[in-house]
Amino acid sequence: MVKDRNYRHSIQIDRDKCIGCSHCMRVCSTQAIRIVEGFASISPERCVDCGECYRVCPQRAIYAKDDGLASVHDNACRIALVPSVFIGQFPSEYSATQVLKAVKAVGFDEVFEVEQAVDFMKEAYRAMEQKDHLRPLISSYCPAVVRLIQVQYPSLTHHIMLLKAPHDIAALYLRLAKEKEGLDSGKIFIYYVTPCAAKIVAARAPVGESVSPIDGTINMTEMYNRASRILWGEKNPGLHKTTANMSPDSVNWSLSGTEKHYFTGRSLAIDGMENVIEFLEKLESGHIADIDFLEMRACDQGCAGGILCPGNRFLTVERLEQRQKKLQRLKERDHDRVDNPLMAYSETLHSLSGVEPVYPRDGLLLDDDMEKALVKLQRIKKLLTYFPGFDCGACGAPSCRSLAEDIVKGRASISHCVFVQRVMEKNYKLSPDQAFIVIEKIWGKDRLNKYNDSNANDA
Amino acid sequence: MRMSYNIEGGDFSAAGRASSEVKRTLKQFNISPLVLRRIAVALYEAEMNVVAHARNGAMQVDIQPHYISVVIEDEGPGIEDIARAMEEGFSTATDEVRQMGFGAGMGLPNIKKNSDRMMLTSTPGVGTRLELTVNF
Ligand SMILES: Nc1ncnc2c1ncn2[C@@H]1O[C@H](COP(=O)(O)OP(=O)(O)OP(=O)(O)O)[C@@H](O)[C@H]1O
Numbered sequence: 341m342v343k344d345r346n347y348r349h350s351i352q353i354d355r356d357k358c359i360g361c362s363h364c365m366r367v368c369s370t371q372a373i374r375i376v377e378g379f380a381s382i383s384p385e386r387c388v389d390c391g392e393c394y395r396v397c398p399q400r401a402i403y404a405k406d407d408g409l410a411s412v413h414d415n416a417c418r419i420a421l422v423p424s425v426f427i428g429q430f431p432s433e434y435s436a437t438q439v440l441k442a443v444k445a446v447g448f449d450e451v452f453e454v455e456q457a458v459d460f461m462k463e464a465y466r467a468m469e470q471k472d473h474l475r476p477l478i479s480s481y482c483p484a485v486v487r488l489i490q491v492q493y494p495s496l497t498h499h500i501m502l503l504k505a506p507h508d509i510a511a512l513y514l515r516l517a518k519e520k521e522g523l524d525s526g527k528i529f530i531y532y533v534t535p536c537a538a539k540i541v542a543a544r545a546p547v548g549e550s551v552s553p554i555d556g557t558i559n560m561t562e563m564y565n566r567a568s569r570i571l572w573g574e575k576n577p578g579l580h581k582t583t584a585n586m587s588p589d590s591v592n593w594s595l596s597g598t599e600k601h602y603f604t605g606r607s608l609a610i611d612g613m614e615n616v617i618e619f620l621e622k623l624e625s626g627h628i629a630d631i632d633f634l635e636m637r638a639c640d641q642g643c644a645g646g647i648l649c650p651g652n653r654f655l656t657v658e659r660l661e662q663r664q665k666k667l668q669r670l671k672e673r674d675h676d677r678v679d680n681p682l683m684a685y686s687e688t689l690h691s692l693s694g695v696e697p698v699y700p701r702d703g704l705l706l707d708d709d710m711e712k713a714l715v716k717l718q719r720i721k722k723l724l725t726y727f728p729g730f731d732c733g734a735c736g737a738p739s740c741r742s743l744a745e746d747i748v749k750g751r752a753s754i755s756h757c758v759f760v761q762r763v764m765e766k767n768y769k770l771s772p773d774q775a776f777i778v779i780e781k782i783w784g785k786d787r788l789n790k791y792n793d794s795n796a797n798d799a
Numbered sequence: 800m801r802m803s804y805n806i807e808g809g810d811f812s813a814a815g816r817a818s819s820e821v822k823r824t825l826k827q828f829n830i831s832p833l834v835l836r837r838i839a840v841a842l843y844e845a846e847m848n849v850v851a852h853a854r855n856g857a858m859q860v861d862i863q864p865h866y867i868s869v870v871i872e873d874e875g876p877g878i879e880d881i882a883r884a885m886e887e888g889f890s891t892a893t894d895e896v897r898q899m900g901f902g903a904g905m906g907l908p909n910i911k912k913n914s915d916r917m918m919l920t921s922t923p924g925v926g927t928r929l930e931l932t933v934n935f
Pocket residue numbers: 844848849851852853873875876877878884885889890891892900901902903904905906907908927
């Protein structure tokens with residue numbers, strides 16, 4: 341059985357800030373987080389980089405590891421790939437041209453809007469539809485969804501569309517175009533401004549691709565901070581486009597509900613982790629039939645809700661809708677013409693746009709060996725009869741079941757359960773000092789020292 | 800490894816819980832995703848038949864190193880003509896059940912297609928028993 345064992349992920353915990361408060365552990369959809377020695381700790385084989393933990397961390401201790409602006413090479417042709425949602429971070433009085441110019445001024449030789457690749461995606465979808473394929477096809481656009489399927493819905497991996505994402509297509513195009521201009525390919529560096537952690541990994545260690553055409557990723561908030569300073573400093577109204585360089589609705593591709601229109605038949609657009617999970621669960625049981633295409637985004641409102649987008653997702657959506665209208669007017673003024681230079685390369689891009697099949701991950705596996713796994717499952721069942729079933733989290737695991745799983749995998753012990761601990765103490769199986777050590781092992785040293793008996797009078 | 804679940808007839812809101820649980824458990828084993836899918840579909844259809852047609856029932860699951868065997872038993876109207884019930888498209892589902900999106904008469908044929916062995920027995924007026932096995 342082929343498995344994907346590249347467990348690289350971008351979401352990281354900053355131990356200088358983490359206080360092990362367990363907010364992140366409770367929201368993780370794949371139960372990838374535990375509290376160990378006072379810090380949150382992520383299991384790489386389960387993390388899908390959806391960023392739900394990032395959203396709830398009260399300490400701002402969770403971050404997405406990108407390459408950063410500091411990684412941008414001097415003395416090379418530096419190109420920034422900017423997604424439309426970045427432009428949607430700015431009030432509508434700033435034109436896309438102005439925003440992109442500001443990005444360029446941050447330190448690039450050229451700037452390119454990712455969504456220019458969407459005209460190509462639409463063509464690729466039409467070609468894909470002609471082929472005989474499994475239904476429903478699941479969009480490969482959102483890398484968090486792709487990895488969620490790999491980890492949690494192994495029987496659905498072959499429904500994932502084997503097509504590169506727009507940022508990859510845009511990067512491939514830029515390389516082709518620059519090489520044609522006579523530039524040495526080793527001198528071209530492409531940086532993607534990312535709205536999320538998932539795209540960081542997708543751009544650098546893509547599923548189903550051996551190398552990525554992207555050289556680095558830059559956190560959208562970092563770029564926003566730099567570009568906005570330049571933009572706010574500009575007094576004169578900036579330039580506007582005079583022709584539509586992509587079809588108008590392309591700017592909304594990363595949001596929820598545009599992509600699905602490019603697949604005929606029954607297509608659904610689903611956004612938000614919980615909604616995606618609920619739907620995949622049903623799909624896996626054959627509960628849902630006769631659907632042709634599923635567009636799924638881990639974030640509410642699609643990439644406008646990406647964890648690295650500094651602005652409000654609803655404002656971003658509205659601004660992108662305005663931009664679509666502007667592009668529509670330009671297109672109409674130009675006799676319904678769209679002038680997208682990327683499409684001149686469409687034939688070559690088609691030959692490069694495929695990816696290798698996507699395989700499941702081992703994130704949920706108890707043991708490779710069936711008999712051993714059965715023994716472990718037997719133990720889990722037994723353990724669950726000892727635990728209260730409250731999923732209180734005091735053991736440093738998100739649920740009683742997770743603790744039981746950790747125990748049979750040798751990663752925790754039964755005394756981690758505070759309820760079991762009380763009984764063990766009562767029966768002299770565990771001394772109060774030992775119980776103390778167990779708690780410290782989970783929640784960190786000195787965590788229990790806040791209260792001592794001299795405080796008792798205050799209570 | 801044995802597990803058992805109750806299934807409430809007529810309760811469409813909780814429908815699919817038992818088969819979901821089994822599916823979740825199976826994902827912890829090193830079995831082919833395609834086999835997992837077949838089991839998920841067969842169990843879901845079997846569970847739904849109890850929900851849609853019977854009063855109450857139970858699902859008993861036995862997972863062994865090389866196969867899974869499941870018995871779904873219910874108290875309900877039973878099936879008069881099993882051969883007919885097995886035909887694609889045959890259904891006695893009420894309008895209410897059809898409104899919920901069931902009643903295409905594809906459940907039993909799907910169970911047969913997705914399992915390696917299936918045995919359906921029934922006593923009209925008493926209940927139905929379905930036994931199925933899928934090899935890993
Ligand atoms: N557990 C059961 N108790 C009583 N009758 C049943 C039971 N299971 C199936 N039947 C009968 O067999 C018929 C065919 O079942 P089958 O599962 O193939 O189709 P369905 O349940 O009617 O529709 P679908 O499964 O496509 O939603 C049912 O309509 C019903 O008359």
